[in-house]
Amino acid sequence: MDLSLDSQQEALVAATADWCRDNMPLEQARNRPDTLWSALQAMGWTAMTGPDVALDHATEALVFVELGRHLAPVSLMSGAVAARWTDQPGKVALALFGNAGVRVCDAEGATIALGICDGVIATFRLPPGLVASPALDPTTTLARLAQPSVRTPVDSPLPALHLQLLTAAFAAGCADAARDMASSYAALREQFERPIGWFQAIKHMCADMAVRCAVARAQISFAACALDADAPDAAFHVAAARQVAEQAAMENARANIQVHGGIGMTDEASPHLCLKRAHLLSFIAPARRSVLLGDPA
Amino acid sequence: MDIRFSAEEQKFREECREWLLANVPSERRPLNAADAIAFDKEWQHRLFDAGWAGINWPTAYGGRGLSLVQQVIWLEEYAGAHAPWIGANFVGINHGGPTLILNATEEHKAYHLPRILKGEAIWCQGFSEPGAGSDLAAIRTHARIEGDELIVNGTKIWTSFAHVADWQELVVRTEAGSRRHQGLSWVICDMHAPGIEVRPIRKMSGQVEFAQVFYDDVRIPLANVVGGLGNGWKVAMSTLSFERGTGFIAEQVKLSQEIEELVASARASGAIRDDRIAGELAQMRAEVAALRAMTYRNISDVIRRGQPGPEASVIRLFSAELGQRLERMALLLAGDDILDFRYGDDTLVGEYLRGFAATIAGGTAQIQRDIIAERVLGLPKSR
Numbered sequence: 238m239d240l241s242l243d244s245q246q247e248a249l250v251a252a253t254a255d256w257c258r259d260n261m262p263l264e265q266a267r268n269r270p271d272t273l274w275s276a277l278q279a280m281g282w283t284a285m286t287g288p289d290v291a292l293d294h295a296t297e298a299l300v301f302v303e304l305g306r307h308l309a310p311v312s313l314m315s316g317a318v319a320a321r322w323t324d325q326p327g328k329v330a331l332a333l334f335g336n337a338g339v340r341v342c343d344a345e346g347a348t349i350a351l352g353i354c355d356g357v358i359a360t361f362r363l364p365p366g367l368v369a370s371p372a373l374d375p376t377t378t379l380a381r382l383a384q385p386s387v388r389t390p391v392d393s394p395l396p397a398l399h400l401q402l403l404t405a406a407f408a409a410g411c412a413d414a415a416r417d418m419a420s421s422y423a424a425l426r427e428q429f430e431r432p433i434g435w436f437q438a439i440k441h442m443c444a445d446m447a448v449r450c451a452v453a454r455a456q457i458s459f460a461a462c463a464l465d466a467d468a469p470d471a472a473f474h475v476a477a478a479r480q481v482a483e484q485a486a487m488e489n490a491r492a493n494i495q496v497h498g499g500i501g502m503t504d505e506a507s508p509h510l511c512l513k514r515a516h517l518l519s520f521i522a523p524a525r526r527s528v529l530l531g532d533p534a
Numbered sequence: 535m536d537i538r539f540s541a542e543e544q545k546f547r548e549e550c551r552e553w554l555l556a557n558v559p560s561e562r563r564p565l566n567a568a569d570a571i572a573f574d575k576e577w578q579h580r581l582f583d584a585g586w587a588g589i590n591w592p593t594a595y596g597g598r599g600l601s602l603v604q605q606v607i608w609l610e611e612y613a614g615a616h617a618p619w620i621g622a623n624f625v626g627i628n629h630g631g632p633t634l635i636l637n638a639t640e641e642h643k644a645y646h647l648p649r650i651l652k653g654e655a656i657w658c659q660g661f662s663e664p665g666a667g668s669d670l671a672a673i674r675t676h677a678r679i680e681g682d683e684l685i686v687n688g689t690k691i692w693t694s695f696a697h698v699a700d701w702q703e704l705v706v707r708t709e710a711g712s713r714r715h716q717g718l719s720w721v722i723c724d725m726h727a728p729g730i731e732v733r734p735i736r737k738m739s740g741q742v743e744f745a746q747v748f749y750d751d752v753r754i755p756l757a758n759v760v761g762g763l764g765n766g767w768k769v770a771m772s773t774l775s776f777e778r779g780t781g782f783i784a785e786q787v788k789l790s791q792e793i794e795e796l797v798a799s800a801r802a803s804g805a806i807r808d809d810r811i812a813g814e815l816a817q818m819r820a821e822v823a824a825l826r827a828m829t830y831r832n833i834s835d836v837i838r839r840g841q842p843g844p845e846a847s848v849i850r851l852f853s854a855e856l857g858q859r860l861e862r863m864a865l866l867l868a869g870d871d872i873l874d875f876r877y878g879d880d881t882l883v884g885e886y887l888r889g890f891a892a893t894i895a896g897g898t899a900q901i902q903r904d905i906i907a908e909r910v911l912g913l914p915k916s917r
């Protein structure tokens with residue numbers, strides 16, 4: 238048993254963080270260049286889970302936390318699931334199956350979408366001429382369509398767990414970003430002739446943000462290892478990770494706005510990006526209560 | 535990263551389980567204070583005889599010399615077997631002993647550690663004072679040096695198990711006129727020494743488990759100073775790092791047991807059909823899993839780096855507040871039966887009332903948040 242990062246994992250995490258900071262800064266999350274996808278592809282972020290690299294879930298999750306911290310495109314998740322469980326190379330859009338129809342995130346340049354339908358991962362072909370519109374989360378676009386008549390389900394419960402784990406990792410990254418934004422602003426912004434982070438009302442909000450991040454990260458690693466080890470309770474651990482990570486993303490995003498005061502709710506400043514991302518993530522592969530409660534199946 | 539245990543660790547787990555199954559006392563820890571202490575001591579001695587005390591302590595001092603992972607495996611099995619609460623042995627086992635292992639002389643280690651492991655010597659912690667709680671550096675209890683002795687005067691409060699303790703981790707001001715963190719020393723104090731008076735204090739649950747201690751010209755050999763005269767703050771911080779970092783693993787592990795019992799009881803009574811109860815139970819079950827993951831992460835890091843770091847406050851705060859939420863849920867599920875509580879009962883109401891300590895003792899929740907914000911996030915110090 239060992240849940241610490243080994244030196245290779247530490248190096249990979251640091252390299253990912255560096256690359257993201259230089260090429261995909263959070264502050265510019267809504268004006269991403271059209272070339273971002275090819276840059277991600279060239280760097281190998283889209284093929285980590287494919288047959289050639291086949292990174293283990295534990296390491297993959299660490300990388301996805303870093304990607305999520307920079308609000309990377311959500312289709313990296315659908316792409317990673319497709320690369321591991323189907324033979325779909327290239328960009329794969331992320332589908333959110335609803336009662337009325339399907340919303341597809343990041344459909345540009347994709348021919349296939351992937352999402353969870355009736356509890357399992359399914360892919361389907363995107364119709365040509367799809368019109369994508371802006372979404373709550375400005376880092377993505379949404380195209381709406383009717384339930385596709387032809388879906389290809391993947392015959393295993395594991396890919397859905399994979400997507401759930403990656404969503405948890407993206408959420409934990411989003412929570413980290415909000416924590417860091419809040420604590421650096423709290424150390425910088427002065428009122429009453431001292432940094433606002435001196436006041437415990439602010440300081441303790443930041444501390445709670447750090448706790449939520451640590452909780453989410455630990456459970457994500459545990460869940461990833463459970464998947465890697467084929468543990469019988471992996472589904473529960475992934476659901477638990479998804480649950481605590483969503484909470485961390487949402488609560489931290491909200492607290493971050495409060496810590497920033499007026500500027501926190503402007504369109505220009507970054508805090509709202511985390512909030513909107515947290516709301517988007519809350520609809521991707523949510524944890525089922527029966528699984529969390531360990532219901533006898 | 536790997537959550538799997540090695541074959542050797544699995545085998546160790548089975549040995550723990552087997553022994554506990556055959557040896558966990560069927561009678562509960564007595565309610566009456568004197569009997570409870572006798573029970574704690576006898577149980578600790580049995581653990582020692584069977585090789586379950588000090589699993590990760592050095593063999594030279596009576597420990598098993600195994601890893602922290604094996605210690606955690608033992609605690610997981612211990613909780614699963616509903617084995618007794620550590621009781622009066624808490625201080626010696628969880629932070630007194632570890633502080634001595636890290637800072638004391640060979641002579642002190644050779645004398646004290648085996649006695650702690652055997653349950654022969656009960657330890658208590660004399661840090662807090664009426665004027666120095668959260669602000670520990672405001673300690674006023676002082677000692678003057680006469681020849682090779684310290685002469686101690688002053689008072690300590692909230693000292694758990696002081697009324698039954700043999701020894702104490704005593705932090706006193708040994709340099710007259712010194713301020714704050716300077717001039718303090720961490721001393722091994724004999725609780726049977728002349729000049730010590732212990733006045734027990736009753737908790738709102740009815741238990742008498744802590745006390746105020748008065749020192750009137752108490753003589754302590756200078757040789758009992760641990761880690762050097764005037765270095766008390768540093769040694770005290772290592773004590774607190776054990777208390778916060780690894781001292782509560784047993785309680786963290788116990789929450790895994792408790793949440794399963796709560797879910798089962800909510801199912802049995804039908805309370806789980808209440809959407810809010812089901813939602814909160816699901817949330818807490820996820821959080822308890824995450825707490826276990828954090829505990830594993832913490833011990834993996836401690837094994838790699840030695841001592842626990844300030845991140846320990848993150849786990850301590852999270853588990854304390856989560857534990858209190860579990861206690862409230864247990865109360866909610868119990869309904870009006872809780873009204874029948876009688877002072878001193880060791881029931882879930884007793885646990886609930888005593889459970890307020892989790893966010894007060896060993897550093898309040900507010901102080902833990904300060905530590906996290908200042909030492910983990912680097913925010914400015916408020917004090």
Ligand SMILES: Cc1cc2nc3c(=O)[nH]c(=O)nc-3n(C[C@H](O)[C@H](O)[C@H](O)COP(=O)(O)OP(=O)(O)OC[C@H]3O[C@@H](n4cnc5c(N)ncnc54)[C@H](O)[C@@H]3O)c2cc1C
Pocket residue numbers: 437658659660661662663664666667668669691692693694695744891894895896897898899900901917
């Ligand atoms: C069950 C129990 C067992 C204990 N056992 C021991 C023991 O064995 N040995 C021992 O030495 N001590 C022991 N203690 C004492 C414990 O460490 C102290 O109670 C604790 O450190 C708080 O100190 P205090 O009680 O003086 O409260 P105070 O420090 O007076 O705090 C009162 C309130 O003010 C808040 N507060 C104080 N300072 C600040 C600040 N800077 N910022 C924000 N809020 C602040 C606190 O969080 C708290 O809510 C025990 C306590 C309990 C409850």
